Amino acid sequence: MEEFKNIELDDSKSEYLYIQLYRIIKRKIIDNELKPNSKLPSVRKFSEILNINKTTIVKAYKMLEDGNYIYKKVGSGTYIYDISTNEEYIDSKYIEYSRNKINLGSGIPSEELFPVEDFKESINYVLDKYKGKAFGYQDSKGDESLRKMIFKIFIKEKMDITTNQIQIISGAQQGIDLVSKALLNAGDFVMTESPTYTGAIAIFKSRGCQFTTINIDYSGIDFEEFERKVIQYRPKLFFTMPNFQNPTGYTYSEEEKLKVLELSKKYSFYIVEDDYSSELNFSNIKIKTLKELDKNERVIYIKSFSKIFLPGLRLGYLIVPEVLEKKISSAKHSTDIYTSGLIQKTFEVFLKDEKWAKQFDLIYEMFKQKYYIATDVFKNHLPDNVKLNKPNGGVNFWLELNENVDTNKLYDYLLKKNIIIAPGNVFYLNNKKSNSIRISVASVEKDKLREYLIVFCDSLKNYLQNERETKKIQVL
């Protein structure tokens, strides 16, 4: 309790004592002076230490709890929250740490790939041509000529939908948010893959939803379990990334895709397909999206232009069943009214002038080379007791370690060696322990990838070696 005795509150300040106390403790948590999961004094004890009213402590604790800095265990006391494991911050953390580090943790491509000159040309064209109108009020659904252009370039040949079913969004994350607002209420069940993209989980949680999950496993989807869970929980929707799933890289077979569609029809749930990277197919096997196979308007399809091909643009689209068009555009309206008209118009010009096609080829070719570098390095350098299920494309590789490996400790060990990975637990509901890790080739420069991946494999080997020896010593 020593660390609490030197807290000084100033009665003469206009600021309330409880706010002063709140600020001091918060600062200690952020500065890691108060360690995660360590215990705070009880209200009675603390009020004695500081010689102040109990109410002041209660109020300060309430503020800290509201801000997710501390948590209470019934009958046990008040503890410091581990702010570093907050899953929503994982991705930004990886970016933040990544200066001068080997970043195999982030799935977001580096910004150097952005076609600045082409984009600049398009944006200046738009500003000259449309002037202030580029900033005029937009339909919540999105600019009609952009939607027509998207239809022409990406959809016409593949899917039997109308331009009206296209909803412009400010990135895939917003897509998931809009679908949640349109379809989900507190208490509803959502089915997700396990592991999955936790940014989606965060949204569903924020709607007050409950979860049921289906395991993603390279031996295939267990549809008996799938159907049993659907019957038991009656989920409103199934959130899936059927091609190069994040984080596992798994791709559903066409048979599995049809089975999911069949079940969605039979049990009337929607499928939310986050098509994160289906273009990055480096195998000879043709793959289709669920939306292409959907004959019954069960799939809500989410596509971001900015995740892989134009990182940072914050633009994408949804394809929504006709029956949901209005609900989704209402949700967009109440979320942020409309997506920047300037960005929409600029992207339309970018598409029309075939700058997109050029950028697409560039990025595809680069990721293809990265994919071959990674599969080659893993084949030759991975330790024996690490299993890679080779994906057919995408940017992620999912490595399974021995069951007894603590991947969070591994994460800390590698971080000290300036290597960032994503430990498996961040992709599970409630941060469940996992003996897998995700290696992403998205943000490392292509020319450095081979060297970096070899360094990673060697460090992994060292860690596993050390761990075995430590264990032996413990046994002795």
Place this chain on the structure above:
Amino acid sequence: MEEFKNIELDDSKSEYLYIQLYRIIKRKIIDNELKPNSKLPSVRKFSEILNINKTTIVKAYKMLEDGNYIYKKVGSGTYIYDISTNEEYIDSKYIEYSRNKINLGSGIPSEELFPVEDFKESINYVLDKYKGKAFGYQDSKGDESLRKMIFKIFIKEKMDITTNQIQIISGAQQGIDLVSKALLNAGDFVMTESPTYTGAIAIFKSRGCQFTTINIDYSGIDFEEFERKVIQYRPKLFFTMPNFQNPTGYTYSEEEKLKVLELSKKYSFYIVEDDYSSELNFSNIKIKTLKELDKNERVIYIKSFSKIFLPGLRLGYLIVPEVLEKKISSAKHSTDIYTSGLIQKTFEVFLKDEKWAKQFDLIYEMFKQKYYIATDVFKNHLPDNVKLNKPNGGVNFWLELNENVDTNKLYDYLLKKNIIIAPGNVFYLNNKKSNSIRISVASVEKDKLREYLIVFCDSLKNYLQNERETKKIQVL
């Protein structure tokens, strides 16, 4: 029932019959062939007319209901929804209709005022200086140097907060959405002004909230009622526009502002202050925002740069109490990860180069002139039995008509004369009947404003005159 007999479904198509039927009815509703609030045949009757299975009708009706095209009245039947009164579409409707019309309905300034050349200069500077980095990953909270710039220009002299409390948002609407996600759960009570901005209501409804309201009236706020309702409903937050309130134009006195703050402290609710237009003060009375007066971190302050001064930019900021910083930035992360880095950087440069100051002066001066034109026209041309409570600034004027005037009929009448107004009911919870209308000077060109407002006043006079005569005839 004649209109239903000629419906033809095609059994040989791959499309299900119920989807065919759904599409046909939907088309008829959109084309206004089926009128709002008219009745659809019962399931039994309809299945006889079309000679198809009842289940097909049930399924088609279900889809139409999901899409808000039809609604059921228990014990009475199924009716066509009036899609034109959907409050979320009102604003976009006013814009849509406004080509070649006198648009006194929309509160959004016309796009001609956008400083395209200055903006173009800033955006090109950013693209040249930062290249791809302008598109790099951003903190969910927003670009730090933009936040510092906002602090320096807008906040330093006025409020005792830190840069950390500033959260960048893609417009005010998103601000309300983030606050809702951070603070509200299904079933929670929200207190709003009545009338109010219905875009906020839509968000709170979407969170499953319940409502209690406080009347906005130029005779002052009834704080007895306010406190009674707070005690009864224990709202989590109070949504308010204390300066030049939308739609009424009412400004709280400083005493009233302090009273609201006092109650928020006493009963621990947050105040969400949508500072829509406090800069547009054309009186000699200095006004303050609630946030400036807030000593207890009870106010969440929402500011959009794009509503008045840079229409269409989609950028703004929140000031959040320290205790909510993390919750709000988490909500931003799960909503759309971050606001376009390009727009953030460009706006920072726009601020730094004092282009903002220039634009501000231009817009302020223009709205001031509009305000004086409007007050002058209303003074001399409003019919006797129409009451204007003169606001001290802003862009909206709230006209009270006789109690028995149906402002929706008035809306239709004026629309036929190419004049668009906003009937009062759209600003009330559940579209409550209102005998007031909102006249906004935002989107009409300054040089045409006098003429247009006189035309409006004359048309209003005619309408009221005709109405009185019709009533007389009915009495005779």
